[in-house]
Amino acid sequence: MAKTWQWPEVEWPCRLVPLLTGKALEAYTAMDEGLSNVYKGLKEALLVKFDISPETYRQRFRAASTPSGESPTETYHRLKGLYRRWDRPEEKTQDENGEVIILEQLLQVLPHDIRTWVREHEPKDGLMAANLCEGGTKGPRKSRRQRRLE
Incomplete structure (x- = not known):
């Protein structure tokens, strides 16, 4: 959403933090104060807290099915998103x-x-x-x- 609305990345943490609850809020409050206002640091803390890694996305990609009511195009876009989070092709060579x-x-x-x-x-x-x-x-x-x- 931040990219869609073209918010400067420096504003992302202050817009995100008020929306955090549960485990996400725990991750934020346990962070080093210097990193808590930097989006990349906040994102990393959340990913660690929820045990989200490329392996998580690989497993979700391989175990994917088409939920009832989801169109093939929607399934394609969901799979593409999981693949990009798993493989991160923009960060690698062919x-x-x-x-x-x-x-x-x-x-x-x-x-x-x-x-x-x-x-x-x-x-x-x-x-x-x-x-x-x-x-x-x-x-x-x-x-x-x-x-x-x-």
Whole structure:
């Protein structure tokens, strides 16, 4: 709304804070005073308090369905918004955007225990995830065949 009405960003926190309630208000009151009047600091505190991250939006994007009464165009725009919050394509090159999708697919095809371990290490791209699988900081992983032979 602030962008639509072309409010200067410096005014955003003072217009937003009076509308905060519950957990959002708790996040604001717990903030460092110097950051509480800076929109980016306020936004970050709210995202942390509500545990909102690109992973949250990725999960919402992948689990999306079409609610009753929503048109295909509305669904498209909702999905596009979730995708942009997940991948943040405006902040990346085309190759970096591709890496996000490759990383997700790699994680999808890994065995559950390895997938969980790799996700805990928050790889930034598919190659980093693959390297974690093959050794990483935890030492070389044994293949299923090697484990069976032991």
